[in-house]
Amino acid sequence: MSVATDAILDAVQNMLVHTANLAKYFWETNKGQHKIHRKRAQNLRKVFDVSNNSVLKNKDLRNHLEHLDENIDKYLWSKPIVGRIFPAYVGPEMVRDNVPYHFFRAFFTDSGTFESLGLRFEMQPIVDELYSLYRRSFGETKT
Template sequence: MLKLGAAMLDKPELERRAKLIVTECDGIQPIFIAFYIEAIYYAAERAEVAFANFAEGAKLAQSASATVASAQEALGHAAALSRFFFPVEKKALPRARGARLRQLFAVSNNSPLQNRELRNAIEHFDERLDEYLLGDIAGYILPSPMVEDSDFADETLGHVFRLVDPKTKTFVLLGKKYPFGPMHYEITRIAELSRAMR
């Protein structure tokens, strides 16, 4: 049972309501669209602020840890934003809601937010580190966060755990490069649109 306010809703009632919202409202009741816009605005605006902190940190040559943390924070908010448009859950209601929000915000199916590779690499860093360390590791091991040219990660005798390249907007995790420039642009676009919708 789910408690909503004073009402208790059992699973069959929740499923019945979800089905109605999918079939009658394209995934979101019209009176509740404002709540989704506000949630999307929050995630996009927080990502914008973190990206601005990242750019400022890189420009002022702040500590690598702080600069990488700002980029990682922005990408974490991007992951939250992504789930509104491309929900992980395969049930009908989240799928319909995602499709409706993609329509409202003109988010295409090939949006950078749809790609889960970087998001998963950050969210599951611990598991990927476990696997990475199972390999044959020799040479320089650089576990501390770095702000460098992403080509530095191509060095065959080195192992870069976490690096960000402000010029190319590339995040490197465990030697693998993930460009995030297009995602940054998409987040800015969505933030501006959600700001106008509020």
């Protein structure tokens, strides 16, 4: 592992964690006794023009990153780990032969995909949605 690899993965993961946290404002994580969380989320989606099918709504990403420590334990103990293990990887997608590949954190530069413990997330749709939200937040029109 190199310092550059760690820096890139830290930046990508940091962006994803903040994206997951941002999603909590637009979609409730707890219904609440008086449904106040749901009302807040609905109002914010309306004000910021965030559709209900936004990529930001993906709870798989949010849950995976928020519970990464638990997910690592489950991943490591759910089955024997054999094959190629990559704690950190940045580079092009690899041709995966018959040997299993395990990426704790990976960013594939040719596809723009982040992978962690078997879950894959395409980054470009997330970046596009964040940029669109940013533009709407400051009154810029869509182009």
